[in-house]
Amino acid sequence: MIEAVGLTKRYGDKTAVHDLSFQVRPGAVTGFLGPNGSGKSTTMRMILGLDNPTAGSVTIGGFPYRKLPNAPRQVGALLDAKAVHGGRSARAHLLSLAQLSGIPARRVDEVLGVVGLQEVARKRSKGFSLGMGQRLGIAAALLGDPQVLLFDEPVNGLDPEGILWVRNLMKALAAEGRTVFVSSHLMSEMALTADQLIVIGRGQLLADMSVTDFISANSADFARVRTPDSEPQQREKLTSALTEAGGHVLPELDGALRVTGLALPRISDLAHEADVRLWELSPHQASLEEAYMRMTQSAVDYRSTVDQRSGLQQPLPPGVQPPMPVPGQGQPGWYAPPPPQPGVPYAPPAPAAPGPETPNPYAAPAEPTKPEDPR
Numbered sequence: 026m027i028e029a030v031g032l033t034k035r036y037g038d039k040t041a042v043h044d045l046s047f048q049v050r051p052g053a054v055t056g057f058l059g060p061n062g063s064g065k066s067t068t069m070r071m072i073l074g075l076d077n078p079t080a081g082s083v084t085i086g087g088f089p090y091r092k093l094p095n096a097p098r099q100v101g102a103l104l105d106a107k108a109v110h111g112g113r114s115a116r117a118h119l120l121s122l123a124q125l126s127g128i129p130a131r132r133v134d135e136v137l138g139v140v141g142l143q144e145v146a147r148k149r150s151k152g153f154s155l156g157m158g159q160r161l162g163i164a165a166a167l168l169g170d171p172q173v174l175l176f177d178e179p180v181n182g183l184d185p186e187g188i189l190w191v192r193n194l195m196k197a198l199a200a201e202g203r204t205v206f207v208s209s210h211l212m213s214e215m216a217l218t219a220d221q222l223i224v225i226g227r228g229q230l231l232a233d234m235s236v237t238d239f240i241s242a243n244s245a246d247f248a249r250v251r252t253p254d255s256e257p258q259q260r261e262k263l264t265s266a267l268t269e270a271g272g273h274v275l276p277e278l279d280g281a282l283r284v285t286g287l288a289l290p291r292i293s294d295l296a297h298e299a300d301v302r303l304w305e306l307s308p309h310q311a312s313l314e315e316a317y318m319r320m321t322q323s324a325v326d327y328r329s330t331v332d333q334r335s336g337l338q339q340p341l342p343p344g345v346q347p348p349m350p351v352p353g354q355g356q357p358g359w360y361a362p363p364p365p366q367p368g369v370p371y372a373p374p375a376p377a378a379p380g381p382e383t384p385n386p387y388a389a390p391a392e393p394t395k396p397e398d399p400r
Protein backbone atom coordinates (compact mmCIF):
# COMPACT_ATOMS: atom_id res chain seq x y z
CA MET A 26 0.00 0.00 0.00
CA ILE A 27 1.08 3.55 -0.72
CA GLU A 28 0.16 6.05 1.98
CA ALA A 29 0.57 9.81 1.84
CA VAL A 30 -0.03 11.91 4.96
CA GLY A 31 -0.10 15.70 4.76
CA LEU A 32 2.22 15.53 1.76
CA THR A 33 3.39 19.00 0.75
CA LYS A 34 5.98 20.19 -1.77
CA ARG A 35 7.02 23.76 -2.33
CA TYR A 36 9.50 24.99 -4.93
CA GLY A 37 10.45 28.45 -3.67
CA ASP A 38 7.15 30.28 -3.33
CA LYS A 39 5.40 27.86 -5.70
CA THR A 40 3.36 25.16 -3.92
CA ALA A 41 3.14 22.11 -6.18
CA VAL A 42 1.46 19.78 -3.65
CA HIS A 43 -0.44 20.93 -0.57
CA ASP A 44 -1.36 18.77 2.43
CA LEU A 45 -2.26 15.71 0.36
CA SER A 46 -3.39 12.58 2.24
CA PHE A 47 -4.51 9.39 0.51
CA GLN A 48 -4.02 5.63 0.39
CA VAL A 49 -3.47 3.47 -2.68
CA ARG A 50 -4.45 -0.13 -1.96
CA PRO A 51 -3.30 -3.41 -3.47
CA GLY A 52 -5.51 -5.43 -5.80
CA ALA A 53 -6.94 -2.39 -7.57
CA VAL A 54 -6.02 0.11 -10.25
CA THR A 55 -6.08 3.57 -8.70
CA GLY A 56 -6.36 6.42 -11.18
CA PHE A 57 -4.59 9.66 -10.29
CA LEU A 58 -6.34 12.48 -12.11
CA GLY A 59 -5.76 16.19 -12.32
CA PRO A 60 -5.34 19.00 -14.83
CA ASN A 61 -1.93 20.06 -16.17
CA GLY A 62 0.33 21.30 -13.41
CA SER A 63 -1.88 19.97 -10.60
CA GLY A 64 0.99 18.10 -8.94
CA LYS A 65 0.63 14.51 -10.17
CA SER A 66 4.24 14.06 -11.29
CA THR A 67 5.57 15.84 -8.20
CA THR A 68 3.55 13.46 -6.00
CA MET A 69 4.86 10.44 -7.91
CA ARG A 70 8.43 11.69 -7.62
CA MET A 71 8.01 12.05 -3.85
CA ILE A 72 6.57 8.51 -3.62
CA LEU A 73 9.71 7.28 -5.41
CA GLY A 74 12.10 9.29 -3.23
CA LEU A 75 13.21 11.44 -6.18
CA ASP A 76 12.00 14.60 -4.44
CA ASN A 77 11.86 15.31 -0.71
CA PRO A 78 8.55 16.52 0.72
CA THR A 79 8.62 19.98 2.26
CA ALA A 80 6.18 18.63 4.86
CA GLY A 81 4.29 15.40 5.47
CA SER A 82 5.37 11.96 4.37
CA VAL A 83 4.70 9.18 1.91
CA THR A 84 5.44 5.51 2.43
CA ILE A 85 5.26 2.27 0.49
CA GLY A 86 4.44 -0.74 2.65
CA GLY A 87 5.22 1.42 5.67
CA PHE A 88 8.68 2.59 4.51
CA PRO A 89 9.78 5.76 2.74
CA TYR A 90 11.07 4.60 -0.69
CA ARG A 91 14.71 5.23 0.18
CA LYS A 92 14.45 3.01 3.26
CA LEU A 93 12.57 0.24 1.46
CA PRO A 94 14.59 -2.99 1.41
CA ASN A 95 15.42 -3.99 -2.18
CA ALA A 96 13.29 -1.14 -3.58
CA PRO A 97 13.78 -1.87 -7.32
CA ARG A 98 12.36 -5.36 -6.82
CA GLN A 99 9.38 -4.07 -4.86
CA VAL A 100 8.45 -0.96 -6.81
CA GLY A 101 8.43 -0.38 -10.56
CA ALA A 102 7.73 2.97 -12.19
CA LEU A 103 7.28 4.66 -15.52
CA LEU A 104 7.83 8.37 -14.96
CA ASP A 105 9.39 9.81 -18.08
CA ALA A 106 9.51 7.53 -21.10
CA LYS A 107 12.15 9.79 -22.70
CA ALA A 108 14.61 9.22 -19.83
CA VAL A 109 16.52 6.58 -21.82
CA HIS A 110 20.03 6.71 -23.29
CA GLY A 111 19.07 6.99 -26.97
CA GLY A 112 22.31 5.43 -28.21
CA ARG A 113 21.55 2.15 -26.47
CA SER A 114 19.28 -0.57 -27.76
CA ALA A 115 16.08 -1.34 -25.86
CA ARG A 116 17.64 -4.63 -24.73
CA ALA A 117 20.89 -3.00 -23.58
CA HIS A 118 18.94 -0.38 -21.65
CA LEU A 119 16.90 -3.03 -19.83
CA LEU A 120 20.00 -5.20 -19.28
CA SER A 121 21.82 -2.35 -17.55
CA LEU A 122 18.81 -1.73 -15.29
CA ALA A 123 18.57 -5.47 -14.56
CA GLN A 124 22.26 -5.69 -13.64
CA LEU A 125 21.96 -2.74 -11.24
CA SER A 126 19.16 -4.50 -9.38
CA GLY A 127 20.49 -8.06 -9.52
CA ILE A 128 17.76 -9.20 -11.90
CA PRO A 129 18.67 -12.15 -14.19
CA ALA A 130 19.21 -11.29 -17.88
CA ARG A 131 16.53 -13.74 -19.06
CA ARG A 132 13.94 -11.50 -17.36
CA VAL A 133 14.85 -8.78 -19.91
CA ASP A 134 13.66 -10.98 -22.77
CA GLU A 135 10.50 -11.83 -20.86
CA VAL A 136 9.51 -8.19 -20.37
CA LEU A 137 10.44 -7.31 -23.97
CA GLY A 138 7.92 -9.97 -24.96
CA VAL A 139 5.27 -8.67 -22.55
CA VAL A 140 5.44 -5.18 -24.06
CA GLY A 141 5.72 -6.43 -27.66
CA LEU A 142 9.19 -4.99 -28.41
CA GLN A 143 11.03 -8.27 -29.24
CA GLU A 144 11.36 -7.36 -32.92
CA VAL A 145 13.06 -4.02 -32.22
CA ALA A 146 14.92 -5.08 -29.05
CA ARG A 147 18.33 -4.60 -30.67
CA LYS A 148 17.50 -1.25 -32.30
CA ARG A 149 18.70 2.01 -30.81
CA SER A 150 15.93 3.55 -28.76
CA LYS A 151 16.55 7.05 -30.16
CA GLY A 152 14.65 5.97 -33.29
CA PHE A 153 11.66 4.85 -31.22
CA SER A 154 8.25 6.44 -31.60
CA LEU A 155 6.55 7.93 -28.53
CA GLY A 156 4.46 4.76 -28.21
CA MET A 157 7.51 2.47 -28.45
CA GLY A 158 9.23 4.60 -25.80
CA GLN A 159 6.20 4.16 -23.53
CA ARG A 160 6.35 0.39 -24.04
CA LEU A 161 10.05 0.38 -23.17
CA GLY A 162 9.32 2.41 -20.02
CA ILE A 163 6.61 -0.07 -19.05
CA ALA A 164 9.05 -2.96 -19.63
CA ALA A 165 11.52 -1.27 -17.27
CA ALA A 166 8.80 -0.89 -14.64
CA LEU A 167 7.92 -4.61 -14.88
CA LEU A 168 11.54 -5.80 -14.77
CA GLY A 169 11.72 -6.60 -11.04
CA ASP A 170 8.22 -8.18 -11.03
CA PRO A 171 7.28 -5.61 -8.37
CA GLN A 172 4.21 -5.61 -6.15
CA VAL A 173 3.81 -1.84 -6.45
CA LEU A 174 3.65 -0.10 -9.84
CA LEU A 175 3.45 3.59 -10.67
CA PHE A 176 2.74 4.79 -14.17
CA ASP A 177 2.76 8.50 -15.09
CA GLU A 178 0.56 8.97 -18.17
CA PRO A 179 1.29 5.50 -19.61
CA VAL A 180 -1.05 5.86 -22.61
CA ASN A 181 0.60 9.05 -23.79
CA GLY A 182 1.36 8.65 -27.50
CA LEU A 183 -0.14 5.17 -27.81
CA ASP A 184 -2.52 4.24 -30.61
CA PRO A 185 -5.95 2.73 -29.78
CA GLU A 186 -4.55 -0.82 -29.82
CA GLY A 187 -1.75 0.29 -27.48
CA ILE A 188 -4.22 2.04 -25.16
CA LEU A 189 -6.31 -1.11 -24.94
CA TRP A 190 -3.19 -3.14 -24.22
CA VAL A 191 -2.13 -0.79 -21.38
CA ARG A 192 -5.66 -0.85 -19.99
CA ASN A 193 -5.70 -4.65 -19.89
CA LEU A 194 -2.16 -4.83 -18.52
CA MET A 195 -3.03 -2.50 -15.60
CA LYS A 196 -6.12 -4.55 -14.80
CA ALA A 197 -4.21 -7.84 -15.00
CA LEU A 198 -1.47 -6.51 -12.69
CA ALA A 199 -4.09 -5.40 -10.15
CA ALA A 200 -5.93 -8.72 -10.45
CA GLU A 201 -2.68 -10.41 -9.37
CA GLY A 202 -2.96 -8.43 -6.11
CA ARG A 203 -0.49 -5.66 -7.01
CA THR A 204 -0.84 -1.99 -6.16
CA VAL A 205 -1.25 -0.07 -9.42
CA PHE A 206 -1.19 3.74 -9.35
CA VAL A 207 -1.64 5.40 -12.71
CA SER A 208 -1.87 9.09 -13.56
CA SER A 209 -3.91 10.51 -16.41
CA HIS A 210 -5.61 13.65 -17.66
CA LEU A 211 -8.46 11.63 -19.10
CA MET A 212 -11.44 10.76 -16.96
CA SER A 213 -12.93 8.73 -19.82
CA GLU A 214 -9.84 6.50 -19.90
CA MET A 215 -9.74 6.12 -16.12
CA ALA A 216 -13.45 5.22 -16.03
CA LEU A 217 -12.53 2.19 -18.16
CA THR A 218 -9.28 1.27 -16.42
CA ALA A 219 -9.41 2.25 -12.76
CA ASP A 220 -11.32 0.90 -9.76
CA GLN A 221 -10.47 3.83 -7.49
CA LEU A 222 -9.92 7.51 -8.26
CA ILE A 223 -7.85 10.16 -6.59
CA VAL A 224 -8.49 13.57 -8.14
CA ILE A 225 -6.30 16.57 -7.38
CA GLY A 226 -6.38 20.20 -8.46
CA ARG A 227 -3.62 22.70 -7.70
CA GLY A 228 -1.94 20.10 -5.52
CA GLN A 229 -4.96 19.56 -3.28
CA LEU A 230 -7.26 16.58 -2.93
CA LEU A 231 -10.59 17.07 -4.73
CA ALA A 232 -11.93 13.52 -4.58
CA ASP A 233 -10.96 10.06 -3.32
CA MET A 234 -13.59 7.46 -4.19
CA SER A 235 -14.43 4.41 -6.24
CA VAL A 236 -15.13 4.80 -9.95
CA THR A 237 -18.58 3.31 -9.32
CA ASP A 238 -19.38 6.07 -6.83
CA PHE A 239 -18.07 8.70 -9.21
CA ILE A 240 -20.26 7.35 -12.00
CA SER A 241 -23.41 7.16 -9.90
CA ALA A 242 -22.83 10.64 -8.47
CA ASN A 243 -22.08 12.23 -11.81
CA SER A 244 -24.10 10.52 -14.48
CA ALA A 245 -26.85 13.09 -14.07
CA ASP A 246 -29.79 12.76 -16.42
CA PHE A 247 -30.78 15.79 -18.45
CA ALA A 248 -33.06 16.61 -21.33
CA ARG A 249 -32.06 18.30 -24.57
CA VAL A 250 -34.77 20.58 -25.83
CA ARG A 251 -34.73 22.37 -29.13
CA THR A 252 -37.11 25.03 -30.39
CA PRO A 253 -37.24 26.24 -34.02
CA ASP A 254 -33.87 27.88 -34.86
CA SER A 255 -35.62 30.66 -36.76
CA GLU A 256 -37.66 31.79 -33.72
CA PRO A 257 -35.33 32.76 -30.84
CA GLN A 258 -38.23 34.27 -28.88
CA GLN A 259 -39.72 30.76 -28.56
CA ARG A 260 -36.49 29.60 -26.94
CA GLU A 261 -36.60 32.50 -24.46
CA LYS A 262 -40.26 31.86 -23.70
CA LEU A 263 -39.60 28.19 -23.02
CA THR A 264 -36.52 29.01 -20.90
CA SER A 265 -38.69 31.26 -18.67
CA ALA A 266 -41.47 28.67 -18.40
CA LEU A 267 -39.06 25.87 -17.49
CA THR A 268 -37.15 28.00 -15.00
CA GLU A 269 -40.39 29.15 -13.33
CA ALA A 270 -41.40 25.49 -12.99
CA GLY A 271 -38.15 24.77 -11.09
CA GLY A 272 -36.03 23.50 -13.98
CA HIS A 273 -32.39 24.40 -14.50
CA VAL A 274 -31.76 25.53 -18.08
CA LEU A 275 -28.40 25.94 -19.80
CA PRO A 276 -27.65 26.67 -23.46
CA GLU A 277 -25.92 23.97 -25.50
CA LEU A 278 -23.28 24.64 -28.17
CA ASP A 279 -25.70 24.10 -31.05
CA GLY A 280 -28.49 26.35 -29.72
CA ALA A 281 -30.46 23.61 -27.96
CA LEU A 282 -31.26 23.82 -24.23
CA ARG A 283 -29.99 21.46 -21.55
CA VAL A 284 -32.65 21.01 -18.88
CA THR A 285 -32.24 19.30 -15.52
CA GLY A 286 -34.72 18.99 -12.68
CA LEU A 287 -37.81 18.34 -14.84
CA ALA A 288 -39.05 15.06 -16.32
CA LEU A 289 -39.52 14.87 -20.09
CA PRO A 290 -43.36 14.72 -20.01
CA ARG A 291 -43.41 17.81 -17.75
CA ILE A 292 -41.15 19.70 -20.17
CA SER A 293 -43.49 18.73 -23.00
CA ASP A 294 -46.56 19.91 -21.05
CA LEU A 295 -44.89 23.20 -20.10
CA ALA A 296 -43.91 23.84 -23.73
CA HIS A 297 -47.48 23.10 -24.80
CA GLU A 298 -48.92 25.46 -22.16
CA ALA A 299 -46.48 28.20 -23.24
CA ASP A 300 -47.47 27.61 -26.88
CA VAL A 301 -43.88 26.79 -27.87
CA ARG A 302 -43.21 24.28 -30.67
CA LEU A 303 -40.43 21.74 -30.07
CA TRP A 304 -38.04 20.34 -32.65
CA GLU A 305 -36.37 18.04 -30.18
CA LEU A 306 -36.99 16.64 -26.70
CA SER A 307 -34.59 13.83 -25.84
CA PRO A 308 -33.15 12.14 -22.72
CA HIS A 309 -29.35 12.25 -22.12
CA GLN A 310 -26.67 11.55 -19.51
CA ALA A 311 -23.85 13.95 -18.65
CA SER A 312 -20.50 12.41 -19.54
CA LEU A 313 -17.99 11.56 -16.87
CA GLU A 314 -15.41 13.73 -18.61
CA GLU A 315 -17.78 16.64 -18.16
CA ALA A 316 -18.30 15.87 -14.47
CA TYR A 317 -14.53 15.69 -14.02
CA MET A 318 -14.07 19.03 -15.77
CA ARG A 319 -16.73 20.55 -13.55
CA MET A 320 -14.94 19.20 -10.48
CA THR A 321 -11.57 20.58 -11.54
CA GLN A 322 -12.60 23.73 -13.40
CA SER A 323 -11.79 26.06 -10.51
CA ALA A 324 -8.38 24.36 -10.18
CA VAL A 325 -7.19 24.70 -13.77
CA ASP A 326 -3.91 26.59 -14.08
CA TYR A 327 -3.81 26.99 -17.83
CA ARG A 328 -7.09 28.34 -19.15
CA SER A 329 -7.48 29.57 -22.71
CA THR A 330 -9.43 32.67 -23.68
CA VAL A 331 -11.70 33.16 -26.66
CA ASP A 332 -9.68 34.22 -29.72
CA GLN A 333 -10.88 37.79 -30.38
CA ARG A 334 -8.96 37.94 -33.71
CA SER A 335 -8.39 41.67 -33.15
CA GLY A 336 -8.62 43.49 -36.43
CA LEU A 337 -8.76 40.19 -38.31
CA GLN A 338 -12.41 39.23 -38.02
CA GLN A 339 -14.34 38.68 -41.26
CA PRO A 340 -17.97 39.88 -41.34
CA LEU A 341 -20.38 36.96 -40.97
CA PRO A 342 -22.42 36.04 -44.07
CA PRO A 343 -26.06 37.19 -43.87
CA GLY A 344 -28.19 34.92 -41.66
CA VAL A 345 -25.22 33.19 -39.96
CA GLN A 346 -25.23 33.33 -36.15
CA PRO A 347 -21.98 34.02 -34.25
CA PRO A 348 -20.57 30.82 -32.70
CA MET A 349 -21.60 29.83 -29.19
CA PRO A 350 -18.82 30.02 -26.59
CA VAL A 351 -16.77 26.91 -25.98
CA PRO A 352 -16.79 25.20 -22.57
CA GLY A 353 -13.86 26.25 -20.46
CA GLN A 354 -13.16 29.34 -22.53
CA GLY A 355 -13.91 32.36 -20.48
CA GLN A 356 -17.29 31.23 -19.10
CA PRO A 357 -16.74 28.91 -16.14
CA GLY A 358 -19.60 26.52 -15.58
CA TRP A 359 -21.30 27.54 -18.81
CA TYR A 360 -22.20 24.07 -19.97
CA ALA A 361 -21.94 22.15 -16.76
CA PRO A 362 -24.92 20.42 -15.19
CA PRO A 363 -26.05 21.92 -11.88
CA PRO A 364 -23.70 21.49 -8.96
CA PRO A 365 -23.99 18.22 -7.02
CA GLN A 366 -26.44 17.88 -4.15
CA PRO A 367 -25.06 17.92 -0.63
CA GLY A 368 -24.19 14.45 0.58
CA VAL A 369 -23.34 12.91 -2.78
CA PRO A 370 -20.10 10.95 -2.54
CA TYR A 371 -17.90 13.06 -4.74
CA ALA A 372 -18.33 16.36 -2.88
CA PRO A 373 -14.75 17.34 -2.08
CA PRO A 374 -13.84 17.09 1.57
CA ALA A 375 -14.20 20.36 3.41
CA PRO A 376 -10.75 21.92 3.46
CA ALA A 377 -9.22 21.91 6.91
CA ALA A 378 -8.99 25.33 8.46
CA PRO A 379 -5.52 26.52 7.51
CA GLY A 380 -3.37 26.71 10.61
CA PRO A 381 -0.64 29.29 11.03
CA GLU A 382 1.98 26.86 9.71
CA THR A 383 0.02 25.68 6.69
CA PRO A 384 -1.39 28.75 4.99
CA ASN A 385 -3.42 27.82 1.96
CA PRO A 386 -1.32 28.99 -0.99
CA TYR A 387 -4.32 28.84 -3.30
CA ALA A 388 -5.81 31.93 -1.78
CA ALA A 389 -3.38 33.74 -4.08
CA PRO A 390 -3.79 33.66 -7.88
CA ALA A 391 -1.90 30.83 -9.58
CA GLU A 392 1.25 31.57 -11.52
CA PRO A 393 0.61 31.24 -15.23
CA THR A 394 3.99 29.82 -16.24
CA LYS A 395 5.77 26.53 -15.56
CA PRO A 396 9.27 27.28 -14.28
CA GLU A 397 12.28 25.41 -15.59
CA ASP A 398 13.11 22.22 -13.75
CA PRO A 399 16.46 23.00 -12.13
CA ARG A 400 17.43 19.34 -11.81
Ligand SMILES: Nc1ncnc2c1ncn2[C@@H]1O[C@H](COP(=O)(O)OP(=O)(O)OP(=O)(O)O)[C@@H](O)[C@H]1O
Nearest residue numbers: 036041060061062063064065066067395396398399
Ligand atom coordinates in the same frame (compact mmCIF):
# COMPACT_ATOMS: atom_id res chain seq x y z
N1 LIG B 1 11.41 21.32 -10.20
C1 LIG B 1 10.45 22.23 -10.15
N2 LIG B 1 10.71 23.51 -9.87
C2 LIG B 1 9.74 24.44 -9.80
N3 LIG B 1 8.42 24.16 -9.99
C3 LIG B 1 8.09 22.92 -10.29
C4 LIG B 1 9.06 21.88 -10.38
N4 LIG B 1 8.42 20.72 -10.68
C5 LIG B 1 7.11 21.03 -10.76
N5 LIG B 1 6.91 22.35 -10.53
C6 LIG B 1 5.62 23.05 -10.52
O1 LIG B 1 4.75 22.32 -9.68
C7 LIG B 1 3.44 22.27 -10.24
C8 LIG B 1 3.00 20.83 -10.39
O2 LIG B 1 3.74 20.23 -11.44
P1 LIG B 1 3.60 18.71 -11.84
O3 LIG B 1 4.56 18.45 -12.97
O4 LIG B 1 3.74 17.87 -10.62
O5 LIG B 1 2.10 18.65 -12.34
P2 LIG B 1 1.36 17.52 -13.20
O6 LIG B 1 0.00 17.37 -12.59
O7 LIG B 1 2.21 16.29 -13.29
O8 LIG B 1 1.25 18.24 -14.61
P3 LIG B 1 1.15 17.61 -16.10
O9 LIG B 1 -0.14 16.87 -16.13
O10 LIG B 1 1.14 18.84 -16.94
O11 LIG B 1 2.36 16.75 -16.28
C9 LIG B 1 3.50 23.02 -11.56
O12 LIG B 1 3.03 24.31 -11.37
C10 LIG B 1 4.97 23.04 -11.88
O13 LIG B 1 5.28 24.21 -12.59
